[in-house]
Amino acid sequence: xxxxxxxxxxxYGCRTRGEHMRITKEHDVRxxxxxxxxxxxxxxxxxxxxxVNDILREVNIAKGTFYxxxxxxxxxxxxxxxxxxxxxxxxxxxxxxxxxxSPAEKLTQVVLVLRMAGPKSEVVDELHKPxxxxxxxxxxxxxxxxxxPILNEIVEEGIRAGVFSTPFPEQTVRIMLAAALxxxxxxxxxYTQEERQQLLEAIVYxxxxxxxxxxxxxxxxxxxxQGERGEEEKA
Amino acid sequence: xxxxxxxxxxxYGCRTRGEHMRITKEHDVRxxxxxxxxxxxxxxxxxxxxxVNDILREVNIAKGTFYxxxxxxxxxxxxxxxxxxxxxxxxxxxxxxxxxxSPAEKLTQVVLVLRMAGPKSEVVDELHKPxxxxxxxxxxxxxxxxxxPILNEIVEEGIRAGVFSTPFPEQTVRIMLAAALxxxxxxxxxYTQEERQQLLEAIVYxxxxxxxxxxxxxxxxxxxxQGERGEEEKA
DNA sequence: TCACGACCGACCGACCGTCGGTCGAACTAT
DNA sequence: ATAGTTCGACCGACGGTCGGTCGGTCGTGA
Numbered sequence: 069x070x071x072x073x074x075x076x077x078x079x080y081g082c083r084t085r086g087e088h089m090r091i092t093k094e095h096d097v098r099x100x101x102x103x104x105x106x107x108x109x110x111x112x113x114x115x116x117x118x119x120v121n122d123i124l125r126e127v128n129i130a131k132g133t134f135y136x137x138x139x140x141x142x143x144x145x146x147x148x149x150x151x152x153x154x155x156x157x158x159x160x161x162x163x164x165x166x167x168x169x170s171p172a173e174k175l176t177q178v179v180l181v182l183r184m185a186g187p188k189s190e191v192v193d194e195l196h197k198p199x200x201x202x203x204x205x206x207x208x209x210x211x212x213x214x215x216x217p218i219l220n221e222i223v224e225e226g227i228r229a230g231v232f233s234t235p236f237p238e239q240t241v242r243i244m245l246a247a248a249l250x251x252x253x254x255x256x257x258x259y260t261q262e263e264r265q266q267l268l269e270a271i272v273y274x275x276x277x278x279x280x281x282x283x284x285x286x287x288x289x290x291x292x293x294q295g296e297r298g299e300e301e302k303a
Numbered sequence: 304x305x306x307x308x309x310x311x312x313x314x315y316g317c318r319t320r321g322e323h324m325r326i327t328k329e330h331d332v333r334x335x336x337x338x339x340x341x342x343x344x345x346x347x348x349x350x351x352x353x354x355v356n357d358i359l360r361e362v363n364i365a366k367g368t369f370y371x372x373x374x375x376x377x378x379x380x381x382x383x384x385x386x387x388x389x390x391x392x393x394x395x396x397x398x399x400x401x402x403x404x405s406p407a408e409k410l411t412q413v414v415l416v417l418r419m420a421g422p423k424s425e426v427v428d429e430l431h432k433p434x435x436x437x438x439x440x441x442x443x444x445x446x447x448x449x450x451x452p453i454l455n456e457i458v459e460e461g462i463r464a465g466v467f468s469t470p471f472p473e474q475t476v477r478i479m480l481a482a483a484l485x486x487x488x489x490x491x492x493x494y495t496q497e498e499r500q501q502l503l504e505a506i507v508y509x510x511x512x513x514x515x516x517x518x519x520x521x522x523x524x525x526x527x528x529q530g531e532r533g534e535e536e537k538a
Numbered sequence: 539t540c541a542c543g544a545c546c547g548a549c550c551g552a553c554c555g556t557c558g559g560t561c562g563a564a565c566t567a568t
Numbered sequence: 569a570t571a572g573t574t575c576g577a578c579c580g581a582c583g584g585t586c587g588g589t590c591g592g593t594c595g596t597g598a
Contacts, residue, residue, distance in 0.1 A: 092566060092573060120558060130575045131559080141558065142433065197444075198377065201437040209432075209491050239505030247482040256444045270474030274513055325590060327548055355583060365550040366584080372548095376583065541598085550589070557582080565574070 091128075099137050101127050107148045114199030115145060145203060153210045156182050160218050171226030172285040175275075178219065182211075196255045204256075208249055216242050223279060233280035240278045247271065324363075334372050336362050342383045349434030350380060380438060388445045391417050395453045406461030407520040410510075413454065417446075431490045439491075443484055451477050458514060468515035475513045482506065 093101075105126045109118040120141050124134055138144045159181045163174055219241045226232035234240050248271050251257060252264075259267065272287030279286075328336075340361045344353040355376050359369055373379050395413045398404070404412060454476045461467035469475050483506050486492060487499075494502065507522030514521075 090565065090574060095572085098573090119556085121556090132561080132576070133574050135559065136573070139559095197440065198437060201440040202433055205432065205436040205440065205491060208485070212492075236501070236505040236508060239502055240509060242486060242502070243479075243482040243506060243509055246485040247478040250443070250481040250485045251477060256440065257447075266471075267474055267477070270471040271478060273471060274475060274478055277513055278509055325549065327591075330548085333548080354581085356581090367551065367586080368549050370584065374584095539598100542596090544595090545593085547592095548590085550587105552586095554585075555583095558580100560579075561577095563575085563577105566572085568570090568572100 098129075098133070102129075102134065102137055102144065103147055103151065106144045107151075110145070110148060110200075110203060115203045116199040142202075145206065149203070149207050149210055152207070153214055156211070157214045157218065160215060164218055164222055171222050171229060171231060172281060174222045175219065176286055178215075178222070182215075200255055204253060208246075208253075211249060212242065212245055215245060219245065226279070226281070231281060231285070234278060244271065244275050244278065326363075333364075333368070337364075337369065337372055337379065338382055338386065341379045342386075345380070345383060345435075345438060350438045351434040377437075380441065384438070384442050384445055387442070388449055391446070392449045392453065395450060399453055399457055406457050406464060406466060407516060409457045410454065411521055413450075413457070417450075435490055439488060443481075443488075446484060447477065447480055450480060454480065461514070461516070466516060466520070469513060479506065479510050479513065 102123065106118070106123050109122055109126065112118075113122070120131070120134060123144075124131060127134075138147070160178045163169070163177045163181055166174065166177075169177060216238065220238045223232055223234075223237045223241055227234070227237060251267060251271075269287075273283075275281070276283055276286050337358065341353070341358050344357055344361065347353075348357070355366070355369060358379075359366060362369075373382070394416045398409055398412045398416055401409065401412075451473065455473045458467055458469075458472045458476055462469070462472060486502060486506075504522075508518075510516070511518055511521050
């Protein structure tokens with residue numbers, strides 16, 4: 069075994085570049101390496117601007133290896149989004165179950181928690197629209213499909229508690245979520261600070277209205293929605 | 304001069320295919336040919352599935368000609384969307400100016416009018432999400448940017464007339480428009496007939512609520528919103 | 539009046555670099 | 569041995585470029 073290592077090492081030493089190292093890893097480890105790298109690159113350079121070769125170079129694997137784990141570049145996108153989504157949904161679910169929060173507080177808390185590690189948050193991606201259209205559309209769809217049931221349960225709880233009131237709980241949630249996600253997508257619209265503030269106010273106000281909630285019971289901390297970005301780096 | 308024509312004609316006649324004809328046209332004529340063809344193909348096969356070569360073949364021009372008129376495939380997309388948008392906004396504007404309609408009626412009329420020639424309506428495009436993400440994102444953004452001011456004026460008129468009432472007229476319009484467009488995008492979500500009906504009801508209901516409009520003053524004809532395929536059963 | 543040649547916008551299509559994806563050989567661990 | 573991995577040469581399609589062609593027009597001089 070050690071012999072093998074020596075041989076490999078010497079061979080590698082002969083090459084001036086770091087090429088041609090054959091490194092075997094556990095399935096999930098390798099898969100996650102690819103996913104992590106892809107995620108980083110997608111957020112940094114945009115999806116369509118990220119080449120499969122870019123990922124290859126970064127992960128230090130060959131084309132074949134990549135396609136051994138994923139059948140297409142788009143499948144990687146799906147997986148990246150899926151992972152993000154799961155994490156977010158878990159957190160939302162956790163908030164839903166908390167006993168120390170009122171339904172209204174849960175609603176704002178879910179939003180807060182999702183914003184912290186939402187589909188975006190990185191620094192240098194001022195590259196907008198075209199290169200990420202697919203990515204945005206897919207996450208939007210996923211978030212709505214996944215989050216609506218959770219939020220709906222919270223709303224129904226609120227209705228039972230008498231603090232909310234609406235004939236269309238689920239659809240209301242769907243509508244306001246879709247609007248909020250679409251309109252706050254920096255890739256699609258750009259606002260001044262005031263415009264943004266006004267939009268968020270209006271969203272909170274509308275949600276309160278549609279849910280028949282007491283004025284001010286949601287939001288209030290809307291200013292938190294725009295600042296703050298969660299940083300998470302690793303090596 | 305006529306000689307030249309003869310030569311060209313004979314040369315053409317020698318070829319079995321319609322190749323190698325040099326046909327000169329006025330700038331705008333040619334440009335619109337390209338645009339028309341591109342629009343058709345984008346709607347038929349989807350944007351990313353449509354090749355520049357597809358367009359070339361259909362219009363019967365060479366690569367160079369295409370790039371003489373447009374600097375990229377995406378620029379054609381923009382132009383196509385722009386054209387659509389202009390047409391739609393004109394119609395909306397026309398509705399806004401009508402004196403024979405109440406503000407509420409204008410609102411529903413605008414929606415109706417846009418649905419008729421909206422970004423979708425064609426026949427065989429069951430090809431969904433990925434190939435049209437860019438197209439959808441771009442039209443969504445354009446429609447919202449263009450339509451919000453018009454709808455807002457209608458709403459403000461309604462407020463002045465005392466039939467609407469809201470502290471955030473423009474933002475309300477923006478929110479509901481974004482939600483409606485996003486959620487009714489077949490490329491992103493698929494509903495059963497009942498789900499769709501319920502969603503549309505909820506949208507109308509929500510809009511009435513947010514605008515402080517009389518219940519039933521908007522919508523009522525929501526069933527028209529889903530027809531558009533020539534299949535109208537229940538009323 | 540006409541001929542001619544310079545000019546120019548429209549047009550052509552071979553060619554190019556890049557990219558997503560394939561394939562079969564080769565390596566590793568068991 | 570063999571199943572699970574990894575490799576990288578290779579492929580075809582695609583968006584885009586480039587040097588050059590064609591034919592109409594217009595100014596000029598015979």
